[in-house]
Amino acid sequence: MGSRVGAVLAAAMVSVAAQAAEKPNIIVILADDMGVDSVAELNEKLGIKTPHLDKMVKGGISFGDAHSGSAVCTPTRYGVLTGRYAWRSRLKSGIVGKWERPLIEEGRLTLPGMLKEQGYDTACIGKWHLGWNWPKKGGGYTQKQGEIDFTGTIEGGAMGCGFDYYFGDDVPNWPPFVWIENGKMSGVPDTNLKFAAHYGSNNGIGLKGWKLEDVLPEITRRSVKYIDEKAKTDDPFFLYFPMTSPHTPIAPSEQFKGKSGISAYADFLMETDWCVGQVLEAVERNGISENTLVIFTTDNGTSPKAKFEELREKGVELQEHWRGYKADAFEGGHRVPFIAVWPGVIKPGAKSEQTISLVDIMATCADATDYKLPETAAEDSVSLLEVFKDPSVTKPLHEAVICHSITGQFVVRKGRWKILFCPGSGGWSAPKDAQAKKQGLPDWQLYDLVKDPKEINNLVNTNPEVVAELKGILKKYVEQGRSTPGAAQPNHNQQNWWPQLPWQKGE
Template identity: 45%
Template sequence: MTNTTLRWDAPMALAALALFAAFSFSARDVRGAEAAKPNIVWILADDWGYGDVQCLNPNRGKIATPAMDRLAAQGMTFTDAHTTSSVCTPTRYGILTGRYNWRTHLQKSVLYGFSEPLIAEDRMTVAGLLKQNGYATGAIGKWHLGLDLPFTTDERPKGNNPDNIDWKGRVGGGPVDRGFDYFYGISASLDMPPYIYIENDRFVGEATATKAFQRKGPAEPDFEAIDVLPMIGKKAVEFISKQDSSKPFFAYVAFTSPHTPILPSKEWQGKSELGKYGDFVMQTDAVIGDIVAEIDRAGFGDNTLVIVTSDNGCSKAAGIEAMQAKGHFPSANLRGSKADLWDGGHRVPFIARWPGVVQPGSKSDQTVCQVDLMATCADILGIAMPPGAGEDSVSFRAALSDKPIASTRKGLIHHSIEGNFAYRQGKWKLLLARGSGGWTAPREKQVPAGSPDGQLYDMSADPGETNNLFDSKPEIVAMLLADLTADVERGRSTDGPDATNDAPIVVWKGKQ
């Protein structure tokens, strides 16, 4: 056997060392980006359809969204991202708790401006988790998860125009009592009184006037709905500008737009040629651009995970049919819109930017949900999920690096405004409703007699949910129904000890 000696001449050695150094430096860069706790900025639009973002709907979208398009070019676009519900309050509960809202007493509809807190005092939130791990936490904008408002009497108000609010009292049960260091915003949707800003746990002024932004109620005399979106942008920029590199931060920025009242500022009126809604979408996009620009200006861009998404699909109040006549489809090729079980109600824009981790201009077709924020944050920090928290949350951290998500959740549960359930597992989607489950025709009472009891769609072949396979594939229906029922009854949909729902739950409403 011949002995062979490997000889390295100087040029070869230098080249090899250079290659090794380059690889090591690149690897250190990526590890460094992950090792340093990233800032996390979550921007949540309100009633913004999947097709309202130009880069997501290039063929059927007519509204210019340059800030979102730029963010997509810098980061990753998720094409199959979902809210937990097709309406406001339930979605927000899921984002902040990692738990489906219907496990609480709120199993249909939404809260209002004078409602009590939905998030229990002892429940861990994303903000609380991050705060425990050294983050500064701020919430800006729309809360819509209930508050312990101060009253001059022991009786809680009834209706939208109570006369026993103590405008100088402490506002409890809100963001600063649920993990946030700072809050500036409003109690609920912009069409729900009281019309007054709240900073931390105090009202900003007193609601001594009465105004009606669709609903009549108490208002601070200088409060105007048209000013709220610009104010949210301003306060978000201020919060970011006050941070420094010595401490990571989490900013939860919840817009009031393009939800009703649809009130674009004067400089945006007429910009879209699609009416007020199109103008408001353009203004919303511009405010997103302002916030991202401040992240970069302040020097945080390289170590900040920015996620921009929406709380549900486009509302019919936007005038969907009129926009479609002009060539703009707010749900793109999806069926339905806000409030519905069909994907137009809950599949939403979801764009993530994280330099050094997320590949610029990338796309992911993996199915993700906003309830997954908590587990993702824990995964990023390399910590275990706290016991009794985030029962429905699965980390999508791997997807940000274009790797498969390792999920212990069998399927994803959807929920409509009327409290109907749907279940997505791989390509299959089961709807426990005969109609939309929401506001789009046919609603449940409009479905013709003799129609199937539910709906089953192959989302890979039929993303528009037009070919109902419910009667032809009973074995698939039975399998999905069993898995959905188990996820509901176990009090959690991920691996772990069984948990308890807060109230009894009817899985198949209307089923005789």
Template identity: 45%
Template sequence: MKMKVTATAVLFLMGAAQAVPPNIVYILADDMGPGDVSCYNAEGKISTPNIDRLAREGMKFMDMHTNSSVCTPTRYGILTGRYAWRTSQLKMGVLNGYSQHLIEPTRETVASLLKKQGYATACIGKWHLGMDWQQTPGSHLTGKKISWKKVDPKAPIKNGPNSVGFDYFYGISGSLNMSPHAYIENDRMQGEIEKLAKMDDVNARGFTQPSTPGYAAKEYVQQEVVPRFTRKATDWIRENKDGPFFLYFPLPSPHSPLVPNAAFKGKSGLNLHGDFCLETDWAVGEVLKTLDELDLTDNTLVVFTADNGTSPRAGFEELAAKGHHPSWIYRGMKGTTWEGGHRVPFVVRWPQQVKAGAVSSALICSTDFFATCAELTGVKPAPDAGEDSVSFLPALQGRPQPGSDDRLVIHHSDKGIFSIRRGTWKVMFDAFGGSGRYDPRASEPIRNIASLQLYDMASDATENVNLAAQYPEIVQSLRKDLAGIIRRGRSTPGPNLPSDYNDPNVAWPQLEPVLNELK
């Protein structure tokens, strides 16, 4: 493939000009906390040699956070560089398999930005960001949760991945438990489609709980989804080996239903969650093997991370009894604003630029991928793009991360409860982690627990001592920080952007703790 070299395709990194932009592969696990990755949790009982290889040959980040502790909003943040609670549709929770599109086609994404720089782009795996299904006669599709009975499964789908910068899409519309249980290629559901109208129908198909009724393809087998996506991903890399390319590879594992392929079932010695983590690591290994075979390793930036912490369906008590802790040393799990909800593994390998075996303590957020891709390709985003994204390219290069001492990162729970971090200080606006999901360390009481909590992450990242009463001025300062970020429509420097915080038609009940600062 003959590449058109433009000014934005010339990189000036580490003081040296590089005329060939890097290939980029972003691998996103689903519900996999730092304790489930052995290069973080050396005492854990799950071995992840392929992810460990990335850390050994690249950089491991120790203070990386997702912008939400559940699926959909984190994925929105990764691709847009923007907090999902800024959208009118998603102040809390997640979408379902038939929800309408969340990313507006006019919004810049990592994929559309890179595509303009000559990259081939693909999303292979779990989308979970909505797409517009054609309604059946007499139906009117509105809202976040749309019934499968109101859509036509055979009609072309609009405003999916292809509308926001991806040349190619092959995947599923929601989580592995969600209908439709079928693959989608670009804008069409694949296979012979049938209706699974009741749970008895779902069970008769052999789908593992908590799978839901709805449309399903007769050819679709849950245990084959991860292997199929992995083959599709490696085949796509081979087809686009002349580059540059961007592959977004959001795996559906180890999210429930826990359906590891037969090759991995029982291999962890723990439970099905452990087995599914092994299969997730295998998928990472297949991508790395393909890059090696094609001699693409040196100039390919590979990211491995997760969309949030581990789900309670992993069986925390059962795993703990065997000496394994998915949240590692942290409180909480998926859905919560405790560290275990949003502090995730984040490993980056790029041999031409990243020192092998490096470890970074920089505070970064999943929204930062957008700005990083913009900087490494020499692009200056528009003022209304990537408004919550800060490039971590300096950290990758081993240089100090600008502004890291007072970086502001907002955490958001499944119930839409806010928490905010600035530098080493973290404020939580509730006493229960913002979620109905529990804290696996609940038997270890927090000293001075209250509805306002303040933690010093430098000395107490495990959240054991609430300092809110001791430092009320820091709590108040962070409340104002949160209010300002919501009011300004952005958390990065730049012009103020529209915000719906004062729109009477948009409900923000989760903002009660900071409403005074918003007036």
């Protein structure tokens, strides 16, 4: 090869590498069942130390008004990975069940798919809970445990929607108690496992000797290993790290058992914080901080399995600012911590009170990588990049944000106003909807969150014009198949009405 040709080639290669290097690495850490009051830096009454999350808050931007798409696991995860509210899919309430097929539609552009298209290496390490195609004995797929060929390959799921790599325990409190790596199980789950009640886990089939305590440390170790490996390559990477904690099984590892002096749950929350710290440390150690966007958030509010009262007696307050908890339409169900760190782009210690949603992660990542989203994708997602760069931007990014309870009850949030189209919590806290109805409470609830953050004074009967406006917004968002500007898109099966919507069919 002539030296000139070689030099030109070398220059071209450098330029390709430089272009690739311009795309930031992206890490999305999604804790499980961890409400906004669970971070010490954001709640001075927490009573548990969270030094690593505190460091993120101080080093980046934290949002005080961020919401998960739903108050439970599966639908929020759908929204993170598609930028679309999960109630547009086949799932109108609840979660994907054991052995259920994939929820994310084939052919839909996803967050990992979009990044893969741009040359990213993509990995999901942790809890999936969005369904898989379980291999059936003799061929095909099944949704019945008894028909599954556990030596076969699980398809769809994480590998089917754009991840190059998956490692984890699909749902850690459910069978099978096995590791899944790229569709292969780590062994045949042929032992019936029974766990002590304090874990709060289901029993069922798994590998002999399975230890619930090993799950969180192992997915953390694998995430760190992934960062260590990918930091050495020229291609950018995307790591989605859906943590399994502090959801049940409440299983702090040996290193954390008794560390809080409060409860196993408090120990587990400390371990959760430590695991976030491990990932942050891996980014720093590899010298890639400047070019890595790290987002930490959680899929829904704190579960009552944390035992709020018992913790309160020991000086831990997990419900300082908001009403209700996991599963609810009340704020405690869906208001979550949302922290982003990206040195050079996000200034340290920035705060924003923009009302945002976890569905915004996809458009934010598109914006951060100069990717133009097609109209058929991320229909509810709005980029946060502008606010990352300038937290003083107060013009609302969203006209309104929609949240959803476990029973599929709708919340519309616009500015100070929040409407709940249900008479009670829409979830698990008191009063549940049936109780509320018995008590003769109004069918809907309207709150002024500025004056009444704890959702006590229902203004639904005194503010009919606000009620009409918020209901109209929901109707528009449903019928257009999107809440962002663009061409209308179909919901699942072209369905524009179902019983939880606050108007009559055909109205």
